[in-house]
Amino acid sequence: MTASVAPAEVLTALDATLDADLATLFEFIRIPSVSADSRRGADMRRGAEFVAARLREAGLSDVEVHDTERHPLVTAAWRGAPGAPTVLVYGHYDVQPPEPLERWTSPPYEPTVRDGRVYARGASDDKSPMFIPITVVAAYLRAIGRLPVNVVFLYEGEEEIGSPSLAPFVKREAERLRADLVLSADGGMWRADHPTTMISTRGLTALEFTLRGAAKDLHSGRHGGGVANPLHAMARLVAGLHGDDGRVAVPGFYDDVRPIPDALREATRALPFDDAAYLAEIGAPATFGEVGFSTLERQWNRPTLELNGMWGGYTGEGSKTVLPSEAHAKVTCRLVADQDPDDVRDKVVRHLHATLPPGVTLEVRSERPGAAAYRLRDDHPGLLTAVASLRTVYGVDPWVIGMGGSVPICETFQRYLGMDTVFFSFAVGDEDIHAPNEFFRLARFAEGRSAWADYLARLPRVMAGG
Amino acid sequence: MTASVAPAEVLTALDATLDADLATLFEFIRIPSVSADSRRGADMRRGAEFVAARLREAGLSDVEVHDTERHPLVTAAWRGAPGAPTVLVYGHYDVQPPEPLERWTSPPYEPTVRDGRVYARGASDDKSPMFIPITVVAAYLRAIGRLPVNVVFLYEGEEEIGSPSLAPFVKREAERLRADLVLSADGGMWRADHPTTMISTRGLTALEFTLRGAAKDLHSGRHGGGVANPLHAMARLVAGLHGDDGRVAVPGFYDDVRPIPDALREATRALPFDDAAYLAEIGAPATFGEVGFSTLERQWNRPTLELNGMWGGYTGEGSKTVLPSEAHAKVTCRLVADQDPDDVRDKVVRHLHATLPPGVTLEVRSERPGAAAYRLRDDHPGLLTAVASLRTVYGVDPWVIGMGGSVPICETFQRYLGMDTVFFSFAVGDEDIHAPNEFFRLARFAEGRSAWADYLARLPRVMAGG
Numbered sequence: 001m002t003a004s005v006a007p008a009e010v011l012t013a014l015d016a017t018l019d020a021d022l023a024t025l026f027e028f029i030r031i032p033s034v035s036a037d038s039r040r041g042a043d044m045r046r047g048a049e050f051v052a053a054r055l056r057e058a059g060l061s062d063v064e065v066h067d068t069e070r071h072p073l074v075t076a077a078w079r080g081a082p083g084a085p086t087v088l089v090y091g092h093y094d095v096q097p098p099e100p101l102e103r104w105t106s107p108p109y110e111p112t113v114r115d116g117r118v119y120a121r122g123a124s125d126d127k128s129p130m131f132i133p134i135t136v137v138a139a140y141l142r143a144i145g146r147l148p149v150n151v152v153f154l155y156e157g158e159e160e161i162g163s164p165s166l167a168p169f170v171k172r173e174a175e176r177l178r179a180d181l182v183l184s185a186d187g188g189m190w191r192a193d194h195p196t197t198m199i200s201t202r203g204l205t206a207l208e209f210t211l212r213g214a215a216k217d218l219h220s221g222r223h224g225g226g227v228a229n230p231l232h233a234m235a236r237l238v239a240g241l242h243g244d245d246g247r248v249a250v251p252g253f254y255d256d257v258r259p260i261p262d263a264l265r266e267a268t269r270a271l272p273f274d275d276a277a278y279l280a281e282i283g284a285p286a287t288f289g290e291v292g293f294s295t296l297e298r299q300w301n302r303p304t305l306e307l308n309g310m311w312g313g314y315t316g317e318g319s320k321t322v323l324p325s326e327a328h329a330k331v332t333c334r335l336v337a338d339q340d341p342d343d344v345r346d347k348v349v350r351h352l353h354a355t356l357p358p359g360v361t362l363e364v365r366s367e368r369p370g371a372a373a374y375r376l377r378d379d380h381p382g383l384l385t386a387v388a389s390l391r392t393v394y395g396v397d398p399w400v401i402g403m404g405g406s407v408p409i410c411e412t413f414q415r416y417l418g419m420d421t422v423f424f425s426f427a428v429g430d431e432d433i434h435a436p437n438e439f440f441r442l443a444r445f446a447e448g449r450s451a452w453a454d455y456l457a458r459l460p461r462v463m464a465g466g
Numbered sequence: 467m468t469a470s471v472a473p474a475e476v477l478t479a480l481d482a483t484l485d486a487d488l489a490t491l492f493e494f495i496r497i498p499s500v501s502a503d504s505r506r507g508a509d510m511r512r513g514a515e516f517v518a519a520r521l522r523e524a525g526l527s528d529v530e531v532h533d534t535e536r537h538p539l540v541t542a543a544w545r546g547a548p549g550a551p552t553v554l555v556y557g558h559y560d561v562q563p564p565e566p567l568e569r570w571t572s573p574p575y576e577p578t579v580r581d582g583r584v585y586a587r588g589a590s591d592d593k594s595p596m597f598i599p600i601t602v603v604a605a606y607l608r609a610i611g612r613l614p615v616n617v618v619f620l621y622e623g624e625e626e627i628g629s630p631s632l633a634p635f636v637k638r639e640a641e642r643l644r645a646d647l648v649l650s651a652d653g654g655m656w657r658a659d660h661p662t663t664m665i666s667t668r669g670l671t672a673l674e675f676t677l678r679g680a681a682k683d684l685h686s687g688r689h690g691g692g693v694a695n696p697l698h699a700m701a702r703l704v705a706g707l708h709g710d711d712g713r714v715a716v717p718g719f720y721d722d723v724r725p726i727p728d729a730l731r732e733a734t735r736a737l738p739f740d741d742a743a744y745l746a747e748i749g750a751p752a753t754f755g756e757v758g759f760s761t762l763e764r765q766w767n768r769p770t771l772e773l774n775g776m777w778g779g780y781t782g783e784g785s786k787t788v789l790p791s792e793a794h795a796k797v798t799c800r801l802v803a804d805q806d807p808d809d810v811r812d813k814v815v816r817h818l819h820a821t822l823p824p825g826v827t828l829e830v831r832s833e834r835p836g837a838a839a840y841r842l843r844d845d846h847p848g849l850l851t852a853v854a855s856l857r858t859v860y861g862v863d864p865w866v867i868g869m870g871g872s873v874p875i876c877e878t879f880q881r882y883l884g885m886d887t888v889f890f891s892f893a894v895g896d897e898d899i900h901a902p903n904e905f906f907r908l909a910r911f912a913e914g915r916s917a918w919a920d921y922l923a924r925l926p927r928v929m930a931g932g
Contacts (some may be wrong), residue, residue, distance in 0.1 A: 035784075036782070036783060036784030036785065036786065037782075037783060037784070038783060096786055097780070097782055097784075097786055099780065099782060099786075103682075103683075160786075161784055161785065162785070202687060204687070204787075206785050206787075208785070213750050213751075214748040214749050214750040215748065215749020215750070216569075216748070216749065216898065216901055216902070216903075217898075217900070217901035217902065218748060218900075218901065219870075219871060219895075219899055219900045219901070220770075220772045220774055220798060220800070220900075221668060221670070221800055221869075221870045221871025221872050222765065222869070222870045222871050222895055223748065223765060223870065224765065224770045224772045224798075224800055224870060225755045225756065225764035225765050225768055225769075225770035225772075225800065225870070226744075226753055226754075226755050226761040226762075226764045226765045226870075227745075227748065227750045227752075227753055227754055227755070228750070228752065228754035229772055229773060231704070231773035231774075231775075231776045231795075232704065232705075232707075232708060232772075232773060234701070234776070235700070235701045235702075235703075235704030235705040235707075235773075235776070236701075236705045237701075238697070238698065238701030238705075239698075239701040239702045239704075239705035239706075240705075241698075241701075242698060278692075279693075282680040282681065282682070282684060282689065282693065283680050283681020283682065284679050284680040284681070284693045284694070284825070285679075285825060285826070285827060286693075286694065286824060286825045287692055287693055287825070288692075288693055288694035288824055288825035289691045289692050289693070290691065295692040296692075298691035298692045299688065299689060299690065299691050299692045302691055303691075304686075304690045304691035306686045306690045306691075306695055306698075306789055307695060307697040307698060307701075307779065308686055308697075308779050308780050308785065308786060308787055308788050308789070308790070309697075309778070309779035309780040309781045309786070309788075309790070310697045310700070310701070310776065310777065310778055310779060310793070311776065311777040311778070311779075311781040312775070312776055312777070313773065313774050313775035313776060313777075313796070314563070314565070314774050314775040314796060315775045315777040315794070315796075316502070316503075316563055316565060317502060317503060317504060318501075318502030318503070318563075318627055318833065318834075319502065319627065319628070319672050319674070319774065319796060319798065319833065319834055320502065320562060320563055320565075320626075320774060320775070320796075320900065321670075321774055321798055321871075321872075321900060322774050322775075322900050322901065323772055323774070324774070324775070327776070328781070329697075330779070330780060330781075330785060330786075332686060332690075332785065332787055334686070334687055334690055334691065358752060358754055359750070359751060359752045359753070359754035360751070361751055367784070367785065368784075368785055403687075403688075404687045404688045404689065404690060404691070404692075405685060405687025405688050405787075406687050406787075429688055432682065433685055434683070434684075434685045434686075434786065434787060434788050435682055435683040435684065435685070435788065436682070436683065437682075
């Protein structure tokens with residue numbers, strides 16, 4: 001076990017404020033900052049102002065709330081360590097919609113502690129992880145009046161809707177955001193029982209489509225059998241998106257997919273992962289996916305096409321003998337290098353048109369921008385620092401893993417600022433983010449603070465080759 | 467044109483009360499008697515009591531509201547014409563759910579007159595048609611103190627949910643309901659521009675099923691590609707219910723289907739029906755269905771399997787990258803002679819199990835009882851009377867047609883009372899029943915009253931061979 005390089009005064013200050021900081025975190029979680037819900041505009045504003053107020057209290061300067069076409073961005077900086085490296089801290093204060101509400105054990109916006117976990121929408125993704133570095137910077141400035149590195153904070157409110165305003169902002173404000181690397185408080189560890197750090201994420205492209213038959217809902221007795229039912233057409237169309245072998249059947253979908261390097265396949269196989277234990281954890285009857293790959297490879301290193309929603313006709317209680325006029329579906333594809341998000345989306349749209357069943361029309365919408373996959377190089381100093389800081393807190397060597405999800409900001413920071421992103425989140429992948437009963441393990445709040453305190457002190461040494 | 471055989475005093479009385487009776491009908495329509503919605507129990511009770519009060523005002527005796535396990539039945543009688551035939555008048559006061567609410571131009575329970583039509587849920591199915599005979603009996607008893615036939619009224623509140631209480635009630639109360647034939651105010655004419663009477667209906671069997679993957683919704687990035695997505699499985703399963711030729715692919719589905727008699731095929735072909743005009747009416751791009759049959763044959767004389775609803779995952783605004791735990795579907799099959807509803811449902815369930823995609827489990831529910839198809843014989847005196855009464859009112863020979871929908875009560879009355887059912891409704895098939903903006907043509911209210919007045923006076927003559 002490595003000793004922490006964080007100043008003792010800082011660690012003491014963090015201990016002293018733990019309860020008060022948790023109370024503040026719970027206040028933050030109570031704000032229903034759902035970026036996808038257009039009725040939550042005022043709550044999104046409250047979320048941004050809350051974050052800005054905490055950054056000001058922490059002692060940062062230049063705290064600003066920036067309006068965008070959708071939801072505000074918050075920035076802050078402390079540049080009092082000339083010659084030291086600069087870290088851009090990234091996170092997001094927006095959360096996923098809470099539906100289905102009836103599946104929550106406690107109300108989604110009321111942080112409720114059970115068994116050492118706090119249950120609430122956003123507890124894990126991303127409010128607890130992104131609040132940690134604010135409290136660590138506050139402890140440094142309060143305890144010793146300075147930070148070992150320069151820091152810039154960039155917290156957005158559109159991560160759950162594809163970050164449409166982030167790239168334009170980053171491009172425009174490159175000078176304000178100048179740093180050596182991005183340290184992302186969003187991301188999440190693979191396991192609760194072993195620290196991990198993540199070197200790759202999958203990209204994303206999303207679309208929604210509608211099939212229309214008749215101009216209005218019809219009586220299924222009177223009209224059934226004579227005109228196309230958009231629900232049947234939807235089933236045929238969706239069924240044609242995959243082959244029996246679990247592969248995506250869209251022509252050209254795999255054209256730009258790089259093979260998984262042998263070393264990565266071997267490292268992944270060496271990880272302690274067991275299909276049976278995984279299925280027990282998620283309560284599923286079987287694994288299922290593309291032939292020729294393990295479950296982890298399917299989730300981290302292979303692209304997918306998944307329906308996130310599909311609906312049409314009568315969905316209420318009892319029966320209603322309707323032949324509906326419309327059917328709808330929402331689709332996301334997870335991408336790997338070197339797939340281009342727009343190219344993949346175009347291929348999917350072409351396939352939908354090419355395989356459209358008779359008697360219906362197709363309309364495709366694409367509301368969120370795509371994101372390419374991302375991979376960090378193995379010897380990046382920010383990654384080496386993360387590995388060392390995790391060893392300090394957890395006493396073991398962390399595993400370096402891939403990630404199935406998407407963090408589109410990696411590509412944005414690379415493209416407009418030339419900066420790599422290191423993931424340093426203390427959420428865990430089993431915390432039901434994007435689902436009912438999302439939770440965050442309270443112990444990770446203190447662990448995360450210790451790790452961030454160590455990271456900020458250790459980074460200058462690693463970058464100096466120490 | 468045949469002259470009406472109804473007494474002139476009765477026709478005068480009907481003219482005099484037209485406006486007042488329409489106002490009462492609108493009051494009736496304002497009661498949101500949705501039988502499928504368990505929150506509408508009190509409104510269903512109000513609907514039944516409203517019907518009972520109007521029957522009492524009409525001068526009928528033995529008016530009773532009968533409790534059932536779900537919604538009340540209303541009965542009434544007038545048996546003051548010994549030796550004359552007895553007619554059992556059937557209808558229903560329950561209505562379909564109004565969803566989707568946002569598609570209504572005026573509120574569903576506020577009868578709104580536009581262009582000679584009253585728009586409201588239940589206006590066509592079945593409140594206006596079933597209210598007509600009450601007003602006709604009232605006019606007879608007020609104007610001349612008697613009816614030409616004996617009448618029994620049987621109005622139920624469960625037609626839209628499969629009439630679960632009707633058969634037990636009919637069986638138990640056979641003596642109370644004793645009559646020569648059933649005259650159904652439910653049904654509906656084929657066209658607005660030509661009178662029709664209907665000699666066949668399709669049967670019905672319904673089921674609902676759920677596919678389950680993981681025990682909870684998962685993040686589609688983290689887990690996507692590794693476990694089955696119930697929406698994909700649903701699409702494959704539903705796509706496998708039909709062949710490319712539009713035929714139902716369930717093994718044995720057509721085993722008991724009687725071929726369409728040549729005479730019926732010819733009569734149907736002789737009807738003035740044009741696919742292009744039909745498509746323009748419903749706003750659909752093309753006809754679609756079982757190969758080898760015309761649109762009308764598909765809708766009247768061939769069985770179908772239709773999805774009435776299909777849903778799962780996120781269906782709200784924006785995107786939510788969820789891999790849902792469940793997918794749902796509601797299915798109804800329309801049946802023709804000699805298909806047995808339970809047998810067909812069993813075959814569908816077996817097929818669902820046999821073709822279940824990997825990685826999900828299947829649960830099937832069947833909440834409403836099935837109904838067999840029905841056919842009235844061509845020379846039935848009740849049918850001949852209907853033809854003559856329609857000729858009286860409309861001045862042309864009505865077409866005798868089939869019906870794609872189901873009126874399960876036909877089989878119930880046949881089985882337990884040995885009685886045939888004659889359809890005598892003044893709704894029209896284009897009135898968007900079971901859909902937003904349901905309407906009823908106001909002129910048909912007066913026409914229907916004239917026709918019912920004629921029918922009650924004419925039936926004894928036809929039955930006497932006159």
